[in-house]
Amino acid sequence: GQNIDQPTEMTATEGAIVQINCTYQTSGFNGLFWYQQHAGEAPTFLSYNVLDGLEEKGRFSSFLSRSKGYSYLLLKELQMKDSASYLCAVMDSNYQLIWGAGTKLIIKP
């Protein structure tokens, strides 16, 4: 079956750095996505990785290793507004998105 694993919850301190991991086992691979979702709101797109390596976008970076079936989202200089759930999703060989359950990130002052 297809499976995406990410931690249920993480806590970090304002101003610090946090890494949210995602491992996947899917039927084929056509890209990995990270979305941010504040409580009760719609998910919003953060990043897309299809090749191995690091993609940097401001305070957020996303890394992919296709051979290891692994990705992480790195958030730097954490702000209180970064408190949200972070969803990892993989596009499989049928170009369908397989979603992880999400990681709830709690930022403490």
Added chain:
Amino acid sequence: DSGVTQTPKHLITATGQRVTLRCSPRSGDLSVYWYQQSLDQGLQFLIQYYNGEERAKGNILERFSAQQFPDLHSELNLSSLELGDSALYFCASSVGVTGVTGELFFGEGSRLTVL
């Protein structure tokens, strides 16, 4: 603003009833997706339409049905409602079957409460 419009934003109804949720995709987007998200749960994919045709089906109950109309708006019909159907229902759209990068644009959701 993602450009995806969902109505109604909130809906309260009773068990056994039937409701219809409506979604207008972003201008130019041909694909519409429906997702269910129960409290503190992940996104559950229900169904996808592309240019009026059903493209993919997820864990959609038989009591639920959807369609995409010629003007590309979509409706999700939920019938014989149960307490467990209370959830946020999101609609999302993309340019193509998956979009250039697969990015989905989500509406603000319809919060359904079944009493």
